[in-house]
Amino acid sequence: MPSQSLTDLRDMPLLGRGATGLVYKVTDAMVVKLACKGAEEQKDHANEQRMFEMIEENPGKIPYLIECHHRTPHVTFLQFASGGGFAVLLNKYQKRDEQNGWKVLELTQALDTQDIDRWMEQLCDVAATLERLGLAHNDIRPGNMLLDAERNLKLADLDRGTKVGEDIQVLTEPFGRLLNKSEGIDAGSYGKTGARTDIFAIGSVFYSLLRGCEPHETEYWGNNHGVILS
Ligand SMILES: Nc1ncnc2c1ncn2[C@@H]1O[C@H](COP(=O)(O)OP(=O)(O)O)[C@@H](O)[C@H]1O
Ligand SMILES: [Mg+2]
CATH class of the missing domain: 3.30.200.20 (Phosphorylase Kinase; domain 1)
Incomplete structure (x- = not known):
């Protein structure tokens, strides 16, 4: 030490x-x-x-x-993940509304599709390995995805992690979602953690890497934007 x-x-x-x-x-x-x-x-x-x-x-x-x-x-x-983070990487190619930092107005460059392929494979690999150990990450999103010196993924920030199958009080939209009425007794909550929650987050990450910004970042719904998003 x-x-x-x-x-x-x-x-x-x-x-x-x-x-x-x-x-x-x-x-x-x-x-x-x-x-x-x-x-x-x-x-x-x-x-x-x-x-x-x-x-x-x-x-x-x-x-x-x-x-x-x-x-x-x-x-x-x-x-140390010396290659920086995915949030910064995405931000580099985004032009945002100066008055309203929520909204992405324009993307100046797309990420390389071979890089996206590799990172998605690595993300699925680490999430599946955690699941095999009976664990869920519960906070997979670009802000918690880092890169090493070889520009390979290093998933970070396990402070929301749980054992698979536990109730989770909160997930970060749009990398998690509240369950709807058709989804049984857990409707209105984020439900139990596990493959369902981490795979939803992985889907939103895939969208973000392909489109260059997070889902809904090109939209803005006014003062209640954050509330509507959740
Ligand atoms: N191992 C690491 N190597 C390099 N930077 C890191 C590392 N861990 C965290 N960071 C930086 O610190 C930020 C916050 O770390 P994180 O673990 O997500 O903290 P929190 O739990 O408070 O969200 C990350 O977004 C990243 O910029
Ligand atoms: Mg974090």
Whole structure:
């Protein structure tokens, strides 16, 4: 484990800021994710650590999943994905409405279809491997998909992960959806986690990579846009 103190770690270059964690570069091979202050954020961070524990109960590495090197409470050392993230990659070719950042007005370039093919295969591979271990990711979307130095996928951010078959309180639209009346007793909720939820997210990722933006990002429905989307 690196010998730096937490204060030293916060002096490292900040790579990303998510809803629950701050990620700093420690070395060319390693980053550290620090849980944000707040009980919910720290619960999510602990959940991500539990997911890594369950994964490590099984022999072998999971290809295309970010590796965890070390964990202590609120602090997780991870493999550095040096190729950047899919959200940034998509954003590079999008022209957005200046007043309303939600809306994509124009796409300046499409992603290479051979790259999309490879990344989709890698995404299906990592999701299927997690499912075989009885686990669901539950937050597959471009913001949590990173690239390594060879531009291969590294799926990150396991803090919403569960065992397959658990109830999930929230998924991120349009990578998850509320069940409708025809879908039984779980109607009105996001239902139980597993292949159904992760495959829906994978479908939305496929759309995003092919079209260059997330589903509905070329539309805007006014002040209630976020509410309508969910
Ligand atoms: N292993 C990593 N290598 C490089 N950047 C990372 C890594 N993990 C996270 N990041 C960056 O930090 C951001 C937030 O990380 P994430 O795990 O999604 O945190 P949160 O749980 O708060 O959403 C990512 O979108 C990415 O930009
Ligand atoms: Mg995230």
